[in-house]
Amino acid sequence: MVAVTEITASERDASHADAVTIPVDRLPELGGPVKMQTRDLKLWYSDKQALAGINLDVPERQVTAFIGPSGCGKTTFLKCLNRMNDTIEGVRIEGDVTLDGTDVYDRSVDPVQLRARVGMVFQKPNPFPKSIYDNVAYGPRIHGLATNRGDLDAIVESSLQRAGLWNEVKDRLGEMATGMSGGQQQRLCIARTIAVSPEVILMDEPCSALDPISTARVEELIDELRDNYTIVIVTHNLQQAARVSQLTAFFHLGRLIEVNDTAEVFQNPGESMTRDYITGRFG
Amino acid sequence: MPTQHTVRSYDSELEKVDHHIIAMGGLVEDQLRNAIKALVEGDNDLARHVIEHDQDIDDHEREVDDLVTRIIALRQPLAEDLRRVKTALKVAANLERMGDLASNISKRSLVIEDVAQVPQREALRRLGNAVHGMTVDVVDAFRDGNADLARRVWNQDEQIDEMYNSVFLAILADMISDPKLIAPGTHIHFVAKNIERIGDHATNIAEMVSYMIQGQMPGEDRPKASSVVTAEDGEAAEQA
Known part of the structure; x- marks a missing residue:
C-alpha cells in the first residue's frame, strides 16, 4: 500500500507543503440533511494514489461544486460517488461512500441500480445514435419504469420538460438526437438522466463544450433541478461554480483542501491554496 | 505564498488602481494641511490654491472608477482581489469627499474678513493636525496592507469627536460673550465640523482597509463620542 503522505511529496508546491485534506471535525455545518457522505476515501490507479482520504458531506437538494486544477482528483472523486471507477483496470478504493447512510460499495449494492439513483452527465454531450424519444426512453425501458406506452410517453414528456427542452423538440421526437445542437444535446442528456428518477445528479464539466447561451440555459436548469435533486458538479469555470452552487469544495493533488459556503469561498477563502487558485496566482 | 498573478497584466492593472488611491491620499493630505494653514494664517492665495486643486482629486477618483469597472468586467476578481477592488472604489469615494470638505474649508476662509477675530x-489647528495625522496613517495602512495601523486610526475617531465637541463649545462660549464673533464663529464652526467629518471619512477608510486585509469589518461598533452637545454641556463643564 502506498502511504498517503507519499502522494505528492515531490510534486507539491513547496509553499503549500503543510496542506492536508480536511479532517471530519473541520467539515462545515450544512444546516440540512446529508445526501451522500465520504469518509477517508482513498483511491489508487495501480500504484499511483489519486485520492488521499477524502471526507465530505454532500447536502441534499443543493448544488455542490468541485473545483481545482487538472489532475487534482475532482473527477475521480465524483466517479466514486456512483461507482463509475469500478470498471477501470487497476483501480483500488478504500474508505466509505454512503447514500442516505447506506454503503454504496457494499456487496449487496447493484452498481446499475446505484447509477439509476445517482445519475451522471458528462463533459461532452453523448446522446445515443437514436431518436430524441428513444434517448429519453432508454433508461426507463431497461429499468422497467413504464408498463405501457402511455406511461413511457409521460416519462419522456416530463423529463424533457424538466430539462427545459420539451417546447423545442415536442414536434420532432422521432428525429435523430445527433442532429440537435450541442446545447440541446447536453440538455437531452440531462433529460435522459432525469428519466430514471435519480436522487443525485453528478455533472462532470457539463458546459465545457457549450456556447455562453447554451451554458446559461444549463445553469438555469441546474438551479431549477435542485428543488428536486441533489447535484454535484465538477467545473473548471470558477464563475460557473460561483453562480450555480451553494457549497464549493477545492481539491488539490488528491486532497480536499477546503469546503465551505460558496459565497465565503469566493470572497474570503480560508486556505491560502484556495485563494491562490481562485485568484489566478497558482503555480 | 505566490503574490503575483499568473497573468501579469492583471497585477499591473491592480497596481494602477493602488497608484491612483495613494496619489489621491497624498493630495488629500496636502489639501487638508493647506486648508487649515490658509485659514489660521489668513493666507487667501493658499486658500484659492486649495480650491483650484480639488479637481485633481476628482480626476483620480474617475480614473479609479474606470479602472475598477474594467477589472470587474474583464478579470472577474475573486477573494482578496475582489475585496481589493471593492475597497479601492469605496476608499476613492471617501477621499474625494475629504477633498471636497477641505475645499469647503478654504471657501469659508475667503469669506472671513478679519482672521485675527477668528475664535x-x-x-482648530490642533483638531486639523489630529485629523491630518489620521489621514496620513490610513493612506499608509492602505498602501502597506497594515491592518494594525488601520485599527489604530479606527480607534482615534472617538478622540476626534471629543476634540470637535470641545471646539464647538468654546466657539459657542466666544459667540455668547461677544456678538461680533457670531459671523466668523459660525463659519469657524462649519470648518470644525468639516474637519470632524474628514476624520469620519478616514475612519470609513480604516474599516475598508481592515476588510480588504482580513475579509471582515471590525467586529464591534465604532467608538463614538456623543455627537450632540449643547451650551448647557459647556456651562456644566465650566462649573466642574
Missing part, C-alpha cells in the same frame, strides 16, 4: 484658531 479658537489654535484649537
Whole structure:
C-alpha cells in the first residue's frame, strides 16, 4: 500500500507543503440533511494514489461544486460517488461512500441500480445514435419504469420538460438526437438522466463544450433541478461554480483542501491554496 | 505564498488602481494641511490654491472608477482581489469627499474678513493636525496592507469627536460673550465640523482597509463620542 503522505511529496508546491485534506471535525455545518457522505476515501490507479482520504458531506437538494486544477482528483472523486471507477483496470478504493447512510460499495449494492439513483452527465454531450424519444426512453425501458406506452410517453414528456427542452423538440421526437445542437444535446442528456428518477445528479464539466447561451440555459436548469435533486458538479469555470452552487469544495493533488459556503469561498477563502487558485496566482 | 498573478497584466492593472488611491491620499493630505494653514494664517492665495486643486482629486477618483469597472468586467476578481477592488472604489469615494470638505474649508476662509477675530484658531489647528495625522496613517495602512495601523486610526475617531465637541463649545462660549464673533464663529464652526467629518471619512477608510486585509469589518461598533452637545454641556463643564 502506498502511504498517503507519499502522494505528492515531490510534486507539491513547496509553499503549500503543510496542506492536508480536511479532517471530519473541520467539515462545515450544512444546516440540512446529508445526501451522500465520504469518509477517508482513498483511491489508487495501480500504484499511483489519486485520492488521499477524502471526507465530505454532500447536502441534499443543493448544488455542490468541485473545483481545482487538472489532475487534482475532482473527477475521480465524483466517479466514486456512483461507482463509475469500478470498471477501470487497476483501480483500488478504500474508505466509505454512503447514500442516505447506506454503503454504496457494499456487496449487496447493484452498481446499475446505484447509477439509476445517482445519475451522471458528462463533459461532452453523448446522446445515443437514436431518436430524441428513444434517448429519453432508454433508461426507463431497461429499468422497467413504464408498463405501457402511455406511461413511457409521460416519462419522456416530463423529463424533457424538466430539462427545459420539451417546447423545442415536442414536434420532432422521432428525429435523430445527433442532429440537435450541442446545447440541446447536453440538455437531452440531462433529460435522459432525469428519466430514471435519480436522487443525485453528478455533472462532470457539463458546459465545457457549450456556447455562453447554451451554458446559461444549463445553469438555469441546474438551479431549477435542485428543488428536486441533489447535484454535484465538477467545473473548471470558477464563475460557473460561483453562480450555480451553494457549497464549493477545492481539491488539490488528491486532497480536499477546503469546503465551505460558496459565497465565503469566493470572497474570503480560508486556505491560502484556495485563494491562490481562485485568484489566478497558482503555480 | 505566490503574490503575483499568473497573468501579469492583471497585477499591473491592480497596481494602477493602488497608484491612483495613494496619489489621491497624498493630495488629500496636502489639501487638508493647506486648508487649515490658509485659514489660521489668513493666507487667501493658499486658500484659492486649495480650491483650484480639488479637481485633481476628482480626476483620480474617475480614473479609479474606470479602472475598477474594467477589472470587474474583464478579470472577474475573486477573494482578496475582489475585496481589493471593492475597497479601492469605496476608499476613492471617501477621499474625494475629504477633498471636497477641505475645499469647503478654504471657501469659508475667503469669506472671513478679519482672521485675527477668528475664535479658537489654535484649537482648530490642533483638531486639523489630529485629523491630518489620521489621514496620513490610513493612506499608509492602505498602501502597506497594515491592518494594525488601520485599527489604530479606527480607534482615534472617538478622540476626534471629543476634540470637535470641545471646539464647538468654546466657539459657542466666544459667540455668547461677544456678538461680533457670531459671523466668523459660525463659519469657524462649519470648518470644525468639516474637519470632524474628514476624520469620519478616514475612519470609513480604516474599516475598508481592515476588510480588504482580513475579509471582515471590525467586529464591534465604532467608538463614538456623543455627537450632540449643547451650551448647557459647556456651562456644566465650566462649573466642574
